[in-house]
Amino acid sequence: MVSKNQKKLIKSLYQKKYRKQYGLFVAEGKKVINELLEEGVKLYSLFTIEDIFDVDQASKYIVTEEELKQISFLTTPQIVLAVFYIPYNGGIEERGLILALDDIRDPGNLGTIIRLCDWFGIKDLVCSMQTVDCYNPKVIQATMGSITRVNINYVDLKSFLTTKAKEFKVYGTFMEGKSIYKEQLSENAILIMGNEANGISESIQNFVQDKVTIPQFGINKKTESLNVATATAIVLSEFKRS
Amino acid sequence: MVSKNQKKLIKSLYQKKYRKQYGLFVAEGKKVINELLEEGVKLYSLFTIEDIFDVDQASKYIVTEEELKQISFLTTPQIVLAVFYIPYNGGIEERGLILALDDIRDPGNLGTIIRLCDWFGIKDLVCSMQTVDCYNPKVIQATMGSITRVNINYVDLKSFLTTKAKEFKVYGTFMEGKSIYKEQLSENAILIMGNEANGISESIQNFVQDKVTIPQFGINKKTESLNVATATAIVLSEFKRS
CATH class of the missing domain: 3.40.1280.10 (SPOUT methyltransferase, trefoil knot domain)
Structure with a gap:
């Protein structure tokens, strides 16, 4: 299930102003989400049709295709959408x-x-x-x-x-x-x-x-x-x- | 005005099978159409909101924004759409x-x-x-x-x-x-x-x-x-x- 508040939050993250306000961003698709998880980017919530991701149960939501369509930014939604915390930015190197x-x-x-x-x-x-x-x-x-x-x-x-x-x-x-x-x-x-x-x-x-x-x-x-x-x-x- | 037959033809050219059958293709936007005309690609018909192209009157149609929207393949239509003959293909060079x-x-x-x-x-x-x-x-x-x-x-x-x-x-x-x-x-x-x-x-x-x-x-x-x-x-x- 995707709650009304979750829906509202995800939709708002299409806009830069809300991404900045909440410090969150959206990623879609198994490949991209996998890479972000592997790199240690902190997960906020995950909405998936298939239960294939080994993440904290509290932040995982199994959803239907129809529900995913409602929150997806893609014309052809993938099987999974995730909300991540925007990582801390390290400053600029002095050479190279x-x-x-x-x-x-x-x-x-x-x-x-x-x-x-x-x-x-x-x-x-x-x-x-x-x-x-x-x-x-x-x-x-x-x-x-x-x-x-x-x-x-x-x-x-x-x-x-x-x-x-x-x-x-x-x-x-x-x-x-x-x-x-x-x-x-x-x-x-x-x-x-x-x-x-x-x-x-x-x-x-x-x-x-x-x-x-x-x-x-x-x-x-x-x-x-x-x-x-x-x-x-x-x-x-x-x-x-x- | 765009006639019903013209509309049907243009829509069909979205598919490869009809492009092959008719030997025609669609291009949109001033820049692209200008380049094609300059390179001598043969024009079949041109649909434009502004009368800015110096082409054969018989193949030029002044249309409204609404009409252009109906035949355009773009989410944000340009001011002009043209149908061109697919040019003859010259064969492959022997070196280089x-x-x-x-x-x-x-x-x-x-x-x-x-x-x-x-x-x-x-x-x-x-x-x-x-x-x-x-x-x-x-x-x-x-x-x-x-x-x-x-x-x-x-x-x-x-x-x-x-x-x-x-x-x-x-x-x-x-x-x-x-x-x-x-x-x-x-x-x-x-x-x-x-x-x-x-x-x-x-x-x-x-x-x-x-x-x-x-x-x-x-x-x-x-x-x-x-x-x-x-x-x-x-x-x-x-x-x-x-």
Whole structure:
């Protein structure tokens, strides 16, 4: 059974404001929930059609398909939905490669980028305040559980870059930048990726010390740009390959 | 006005079987339609709220927002929808890098991969018969118009590889492959990317001469895999960067 209050709580967690207020977020699907449990993210409640999860009985609710449909955010609900406590955020490391996102709006893009950070061992992901919330259910689905292994901070990007620009070399991607394939890439670096439609905003551009680009091949050269998630994949690969 | 017959035709084009039967496909949005027109793709009919397109009057229909909503495949319809003739497909080149997809099912992934081919100057994209149809409306949206600049062939992948394996070096991505960063990559090559859930199918694996992988970094190494579109981005970048 799902009580009226539970239903109300879960529905409210679709909005960032309530996720912040309650310190809770929703994840759906066996795979993602399993990963979050394994990583030690604290469970608040679990609603499942099949009794397959070995979690505290008090927080587990066996529900019908119909009930799950009523609380799910997915068009095709999985067999299980869970509410987790938003984990404590550890602060930013002092060295290595930091990825900074300037107003990424698409939850699928942010999810893919978090998964890429996990793959490439990027510990710190810094997001501007206008970047989509990483506990948005669509982001959670797209990360496939890797969200627990990346340290995500929402900051005022300008202040962040003001304090960090001395210790780190700041890179940004621009259509007119220098070929990323030919640059000597610093190990202690901040890489800025910009908004889907507008790229890196003007006030942030001033902090960029090295403008790089992914060269375009072929005769046509008509593709306007790469999707920000695929561009991030290529640039992170370049930073790590050497 | 949109007639009843037009409505029926457009709705039917959501299905591959009717796209094949009529030789038509649907595209939505100013940007995508503009690109298709510019590339010389033949227009069948255009339904628009604003009279902004300089096309044959006989094929242009000014419609209301409500009418557009009725024929659109999008949750948030754009101001224009067009029906195009599926262009004639030119056959496969004899040299260079060919990308082969083994049962890619997600339209967004195929769209991103087509856009990547365009960016990296890959002329030939070969798809297994089980790969999602490239004229699927969701693929068309994701390609952002680059579909006209990539030569896409649906083939029996086994027969294709049987005839081509002598002239081309065949690469495939596998979790246990050799680091893509360290391989000498051949210029005349076929690169196979596998299905989202299952990777490269067993019957196709036999054709792979060189198994490659994108190395994973960091201490955890728990990310199971990269999304196929981001993995394709990184591997194509490696083929082209040298």
